[in-house]
Amino acid sequence: MSDTQTLIENRPPSVATLFTRRVADTPDAEAYRYPVPAAAGAGADEWKSLSWGQAAKRVYAIAAGLVDLGLQSEDRVALASSTRVEWILADLGVMCAGAATTTIYPSTNAEESAFILSDSGSRVLIAEDAAQLAKARERRADLPELAHVVVIDPEGVEADESGWVLTLAELEARGAAYLEKNPEVVQERIGAIKKDQLATLIYTSGTTGKPKGVRLPHDNWSYMAKAIASTGLVGKDDVQYLWLPLAHVFGKVLTSGQIEVGHVTAVDGRVDKIITNLPVVQPTYMAAVPRIFEKVYNGVAAKARAGGGAKYKIFQWAAEVAREYAKVTQDNFRRTGNASAPFGLAAKHKVADALVYSKIREAFGGQLRACVSGSAALAPDIGYFFAGAGIHILEGYGLTESSAASFVNPGEAYRTGTVGKPLPGTEVRIADDGEILLRGPGIMQGYHGLPEKTAEVLESDGWFHTGDIGELSPDGYLKITDRKKDLIKTSGGKYIAPAEVEGQFKAVCPFVSNILVHGADRNFCTALISLDEPTILGWAEENGLGGKPYADVVASPEALALIEGYVKRLNEGLQRWQTIKKFRLLPRDLDIEHGELTPSLKLKRPVVEREYKYLIEDMYAGSREA
Structure with a gap:
């Protein structure tokens, strides 16, 4: 058996165990960096750090606070927040309490949030702010199992005498007090975790119907941590920049690998800050x-x-x-x-x-x-x-x-x-x-x-x-x-992989934001194309269309001619049956808010095709199948 196999097969039952080992091995080493946003007009954000020991103090306080609230093994704690250091600390706190995290994207509407809370049987919700709390309050009558809401950022949150709402700071204080009386409680909870015990419920953002909760036990994350470390792609001296949604499995798995390797992670989920943050953080990966x-x-x-x-x-x-x-x-x-x-x-x-x-x-x-x-x-x-x-x-x-x-x-x-x-x-x-x-x-x-x-x-x-x-x-x-x-079969019997054609167009056209190739059961392929707003408006400024809104620019003959040129270039490299015969420019870009993209920015084809059916039908009007 190789060293890698031994390492993976002898893994501990949970990331909670890996976390306690990491804290014991390198308590003073830097674990996380996070921004403290500057006041409006006050300059750049200030970045602060947590060592592994400092992170553990907060994680164990959160875990003990949850135990004090009555959380038992595998009880669900929902987490509705953007990517921030508190998300990671809360998730680790949930795991160290032996409970299980239900992830909810902060962009999820009140109805779907309530479905996830109800379907998962979540007993506690850790909400980022007043907006996330409001969704739970709106549907409280439908959520009899939801015993508490813990708010990370309490600004604008009204006082709650009933005890249903408390702040993260209050939960940590409650946990610290509980630990003084029961100093071994968190380590006992961690020691009792079994590898097949539920750690995480992640609801897939389905394109049709209700989302499905994917059950991921503690062993999955422990395996991932060891397997990622065994690749040698990251080392203890690395600095990771983590902005991906932590409600998504891609973001979440990166936290497991980091704990095993022990490198620094700079956490900031504000996508509009990526360009500003990169020169400051100077990540190695x-x-x-x-x-x-x-x-x-x-x-x-x-x-x-x-x-x-x-x-x-x-x-x-x-x-x-x-x-x-x-x-x-x-x-x-x-x-x-x-x-x-x-x-x-x-x-x-x-x-x-x-x-x-x-x-x-x-x-x-x-x-x-x-x-x-x-x-x-x-x-x-x-x-x-x-x-x-x-x-x-x-x-x-x-x-x-x-x-x-x-x-x-x-x-x-x-x-x-x-x-x-x-x-x-x-x-x-x-x-x-x-x-x-x-x-x-x-x-x-x-x-x-x-x-x-x-x-x-x-x-x-x-x-x-x-x-x-x-x-x-x-x-x-x-x-x-x-x-x-998603494979397309044309009425002529030819199979086409739309993602392949779409990817080639993104490489050819520097103006494209999203493209959807359509052609199932049709006799030729068409495309719906949305353009990158800053890029096309910059072009408009240089081509006599300055000052016009996006919708007017994309409807102009000049923009149509511009994109038609790129479609022709694309077609030159395609098989005849793959070529785009007609296209339409969408009046706005696709986005998460309208349900056309998942929170990880993947295209929801059925949603886009349904919303812009009139444009698709218009492209096939007059053809033999129409």
């Missing part, structure tokens, strides 16, 4: 979803275009050099173990680095070794661009049902366009129809209260049906080609 890299790419291209024709030509040249350099060096590394490039290409790359790439790296803080991208497919051309610019994006793959991290690209040997190799301990096979099946310690127990739904995806021998289509290389790299249910 961070995880993101493809939409972030697409926005950075579009922003760089827009800035170059605004600098005039010469600057834009330099950027376009540098982008092509980056892609060529990345492809050549990755191929050479695969064949020889040496990421080299021919002299001529290396010389061009050096010039492009001085002119373009070095500035991009500085924007990321200047210290970034690698980014991990997950949740959706990254367009390979965008991946190659960043790789050539020295921002190495390691794509990974996993689902809520597999505790997020099932595959990841292996460091220097990463291959753009693949999601890498399975984590140690995870098995994979490809079914006859191309579906990816997974088995291993990261797979869920099942869907909460839904045995029939569980049986549809989880076989008795442990194989989980992902619903994704993919292929394995002879040396074990996985490539995702599409969602099984």
Whole structure:
């Protein structure tokens, strides 16, 4: 048995145990950094730190406070908050109390929040602020099991004499007092945790119907922590920048890996602060979803275009050099173990680095070794661009049902366009129809209260049906080609993977924000396209449309002609049956608020197709099938 297998197979039953070990090993080492927002007009935010010992004091106080409220093993505590250090401390407190966290996105409306609270049987809700509390108050009559609401940020929260509402500070004070009388209570709770005990309920943001609660036991997170550490991708001296939604499994798994490795994590979920924070935090690695890299790419291209024709030509040249350099060096590394490039290409790359790439790296803080991208497919051309610019994006793959991290690209040997190799301990096979099946310690127990739904995806021998289509290389790299249910079959019988076409368009068109390719049971493909508002408005300013709102710009003949040019470029690289024959520009960008994107920024195809059915039908009007 290898050292890695021994490490994983001898793992403790819970991350709570890993946390106590981490605190014991490095109590004074920095664990978390978090911003204290500056007052309006008062300059930059101030960043503060917590050591592992300081974090533990708060975590154990939260755990003891929950015990004092009457929480028992596996009782659910819902957590409705944006990504912030208190989210992590509260989640660890819940686990150390032997209870289970139910995650709720702060953007979830009152009706769905109430469904999740009710379906999970949550007894306590830890709410970020007055807005999250208001949702629970609105539906309190429907939530008889909800005994308490704990508010992290009490500003604007009215006093509650009944004891139903208390602040996080009050819970911690209550826990500290309880610990004085019962000093061993938290360690006893941690010691009693069994590996198959429920740790987390994460509700999938389904595109149709009610969301399903995915049951993830303590052992899943303990396995993930050990497996991530065993990859060697992160070390104790790393600084992680964590902004992903912690209600999402991708964000949550990063907290487990950090505890095992012991590095620093800077936590701030404000997406609008990413660009400001990166040079301050100077992370060595961070995880993101493809939409972030697409926005950075579009922003760089827009800035170059605004600098005039010469600057834009330099950027376009540098982008092509980056892609060529990345492809050549990755191929050479695969064949020889040496990421080299021919002299001529290396010389061009050096010039492009001085002119373009070095500035991009500085924007990321200047210290970034690698980014991990997950949740959706990254367009390979965008991946190659960043790789050539020295921002190495390691794509990974996993689902809520597999505790997020099932595959990841292996460091220097990463291959753009693949999601890498399975984590140690995870098995994979490809079914006859191309579906990816997974088995291993990261797979869920099942869907909460839904045995029939569980049986549809989880076989008795442990194989989980992902619903994704993919292929394995002879040396074990996985490539995702599409969602099984998203594959398009045209009326001519041709199969098309829309995500592949959409990804290629994102690499070709620097103005695109989202694109949905449609064509199931039709005789040709069409597309709904939304544009990146800052980028297209910058273009409008330069092309006689300055001052016009987004909706007017995208409806203009000039914008239609602009995007039509990119659609033609896309079509040149596609098979005839894949080409986009018609497209429509949407009057606004797609977003989470309208339910068109999930909180992890994935497209909800049925929602978009339903909302813009009139545009789809208009594109097929007059064709033979219409």
